[in-house]
Amino acid sequence: MCGIVGTIGKTDTLPFLLEGLGRLEYRGYDSAGVAVVNENEIKIRKAVGGVSRLVEEVGRNPVQGNPGISHTRWATHGSVTTENAHPHLDASGRLALVHNGVVENHKHLREELVGRGHTFHSQTDTEVLAHLIGESFDQNADRNRSALVHAMQEALRHVRGTYAIALIHADLGRFLAAARSGSPLVLGIGKDAQFIASDAAALDGWVQDVVFLKDQDIAALDGESFHIAKVNGSEAAVPKLRKIEVEARATGKGGFPHFMLKEIHEQPHALREAMKGRIILEEATARFTGLHRTNEQLRDLKRIILTGCGTTFHAALAGEYMIESLARIPVECDYASEFRYRNAPLDSETAVFVMSQSGETADTLAALRESKRKGALTLGICNNVFSTIGRESDGGIGLRAGVEIGVAATKTFTSELLILAMLGLMLGRIRDLSQADAMEVIEGLDELPGLVARTLEREQIIASIAAKYATARNFLFMGRQANFPIALEGALKMKEITYIPSAGHPSAELKHGIIALINEETPTIVLAPQDEVFEKNISNIEEIKARRGPVIAIGSEGDKSLESLCDATILLPAAPTFLSPFLNTVALQLLAYHTAVIHGCDVDKPRNLAKSVTVE
Ligand code: F6R
Numbered sequence: 059m060c061g062i063v064g065t066i067g068k069t070d071t072l073p074f075l076l077e078g079l080g081r082l083e084y085r086g087y088d089s090a091g092v093a094v095v096n097e098n099e100i101k102i103r104k105a106v107g108g109v110s111r112l113v114e115e116v117g118r119n120p121v122q123g124n125p126g127i128s129h130t131r132w133a134t135h136g137s138v139t140t141e142n143a144h145p146h147l148d149a150s151g152r153l154a155l156v157h158n159g160v161v162e163n164h165k166h167l168r169e170e171l172v173g174r175g176h177t178f179h180s181q182t183d184t185e186v187l188a189h190l191i192g193e194s195f196d197q198n199a200d201r202n203r204s205a206l207v208h209a210m211q212e213a214l215r216h217v218r219g220t221y222a223i224a225l226i227h228a229d230l231g232r233f234l235a236a237a238r239s240g241s242p243l244v245l246g247i248g249k250d251a252q253f254i255a256s257d258a259a260a261l262d263g264w265v266q267d268v269v270f271l272k273d274q275d276i277a278a279l280d281g282e283s284f285h286i287a288k289v290n291g292s293e294a295a296v297p298k299l300r301k302i303e304v305e306a307r308a309t310g311k312g313g314f315p316h317f318m319l320k321e322i323h324e325q326p327h328a329l330r331e332a333m334k335g336r337i338i339l340e341e342a343t344a345r346f347t348g349l350h351r352t353n354e355q356l357r358d359l360k361r362i363i364l365t366g367c368g369t370t371f372h373a374a375l376a377g378e379y380m381i382e383s384l385a386r387i388p389v390e391c392d393y394a395s396e397f398r399y400r401n402a403p404l405d406s407e408t409a410v411f412v413m414s415q416s417g418e419t420a421d422t423l424a425a426l427r428e429s430k431r432k433g434a435l436t437l438g439i440c441n442n443v444f445s446t447i448g449r450e451s452d453g454g455i456g457l458r459a460g461v462e463i464g465v466a467a468t469k470t471f472t473s474e475l476l477i478l479a480m481l482g483l484m485l486g487r488i489r490d491l492s493q494a495d496a497m498e499v500i501e502g503l504d505e506l507p508g509l510v511a512r513t514l515e516r517e518q519i520i521a522s523i524a525a526k527y528a529t530a531r532n533f534l535f536m537g538r539q540a541n542f543p544i545a546l547e548g549a550l551k552m553k554e555i556t557y558i559p560s561a562g563h564p565s566a567e568l569k570h571g572i573i574a575l576i577n578e579e580t581p582t583i584v585l586a587p588q589d590e591v592f593e594k595n596i597s598n599i600e601e602i603k604a605r606r607g608p609v610i611a612i613g614s615e616g617d618k619s620l621e622s623l624c625d626a627t628i629l630l631p632a633a634p635t636f637l638s639p640f641l642n643t644v645a646l647q648l649l650a651y652h653t654a655v656i657h658g659c660d661v662d663k664p665r666n667l668a669k670s671v672t673v674e
Pocket of ligand 1: 366367368369370371413414415416417418419422465466467468550554669670671
């Protein structure tokens with residue numbers, strides 16, 4: 059996590075640093091800070107809280123300079139305090155550094171540095187990087203730009219873990235250096251300035267070309283030209299300049315009180331975008347050109363692994379049901395955060411779909427690299443197709459959901475579900491799925507955006523149910539088949555933005571322990587659309603009611619039985635069974651949203667979270 063922006067140009071860097079940092083706040087918002095070189099001195103401003111707090115601090119205590127580096131933090135080592143906010147200084151106070159990643163051997167390095175007389179001012183792992191590089195630089199008689207690059211090479215060789223760093227030195231004037239290993243970093247080239255950032259989106263409108271730095275790269279920038287070296291001193295590859303189209307940034311909330319609500323309402327549009335040009339009616343199939351695989355190659359696959367984290371993992375779980383039923387190919391789902399710690403057998407007949415809306419989740423990226431190492435075909439499913447996962451996969455599918463600012467994923471989740479449904483359709487059609495059955499799926503998909511729009515019309519009913527149950531201290535969520543992962547997702551949304559303990563379970567597991575949790579104070583949300591397991595869900599509801607547990611049922615329009623049995627009922631448009639997970643998701647997003655609003659929670663920036671989890 060954590061976001062970095064650095065720049066070197068002809069004018070004051072502060073406006074760029076603060077704006078760029080605001081664009082990276084999705085990576086963390088515990089604290090923010092900036093350092094600039096001004097009249098051969100390093101000037102630093104820091105604030106606890108989001109970038110707006112840093113802007114206030116700079117307003118109270120103005121500063122300007124060139125070059126400059128800045129950082130928005132998601133705390134890993136050391137609590138959320140001004141002292142722990144980046145940038146950090148070296149022992150001389152003349153080198154300032156920002157860092158994204160985790161220095162795993164920081165304790166050992168710190169002890170060695172303390173033994174050599176260094177004093178530390180924070181509990182962060184980052185401060186050792188500033189001290190190590192600064193110490194090595196100060197020992198070099200040359201004290202010039204090359205000496206700083208050498209110091210970085212010398213220091214970074216001792217570092218275990220991951221890092222993207224940017225640094226400036228008061229004695230080197232117009233010079234900015236950066237390096238990466240494991241954490242993303244992009245170099246941007248504008249007309250009058252050069253930039254370093256964790257994500258190209260931070261540089262939107264300022265640069266013409268970008269270079270995605272590679273692991274072990276050290277970039278040295280002087281405002282006009284740049285040079286790339288390697289940490290181990292080997293020759294760096296000739297940098298590849300890329301034009302990058304950063305999608306128009308969703309700057310406003312479009313009249314909604316929160317980005318999350320706006321993004322929930324954007325789902326019909328996002329789903330239409332995900333389907334555009336990908337449904338081939340004549341062949342009753344779906345096509346994804348970015349997979350770069352022929353039907354023959356895809357037919358040879360014997361197994362599919364879907365891997366991701368958090369909400370994206372829930373999409374994978376729902377995808378398993380969809381792909382297996384449409385394509386009859388074995389699908390396994392793996393938490394990306396666990397994947398590389400077990401010795402998963404992989405081979406060239408396995409495709410690993412590496413799923414991540416941001417495309418930067420460290421655990422998911424590690425799962426991608428592990429799968430590649432073991433010879434599996436790796437295919438990314440990302441919203442940001444220019445992300446590290448997007449670039450490192452053998453092929454991929456873009457979600458086209460548009461920028462998602464709310465930290466709790468909403469529209470990207472339903473877009474992931476849709477991509478997996480279309481993938482099932484495509485894989486089914488090159489196996490056993492008949493044209494007639496495929497056309498039924500396509501007709502259903504065609505209706506999907508409209509069904510989601512009609513689900514959104516239930517918002518007032520859902521808001522009033524949220525108000526009725528907002529004081530609950532726990533929630534249970536239950537569903538069967540592909541609605542089981544939706545129960546998990548509903549519980550995750552509730553936890554993330556309301557902080558109310560909530561858990562999702564397969565309805566059929568009720569009797570195997572969960573029933574012990576049922577009491578008069580714990581509402582259970584049961585996903586019970588009209589499908590082949592409807593009667594089974596009714597039995598579960600009866601079992602909960604027999605123990606006086608309040609039940610909120612989410613069913614299908616026209617249903618008569620739920621209303622008489624349950625304490626609250628949300629009836630959604632009648633839809634083909636394979637589409638009910640989409641509609642239930644939207645209802646659960648709204649339930650969590652309205653509960654959070656009643657509690658006065660910071661819906662778009664829930665405590666302790668970050669949109670992109672770039673540390674393991
Ligand atoms: C929850 C949420 C997270 C992410 C997870 C993976 O609302 O957003 O659980 O789904 O961190 O993120 P991506 O999909 O970017 O890899």
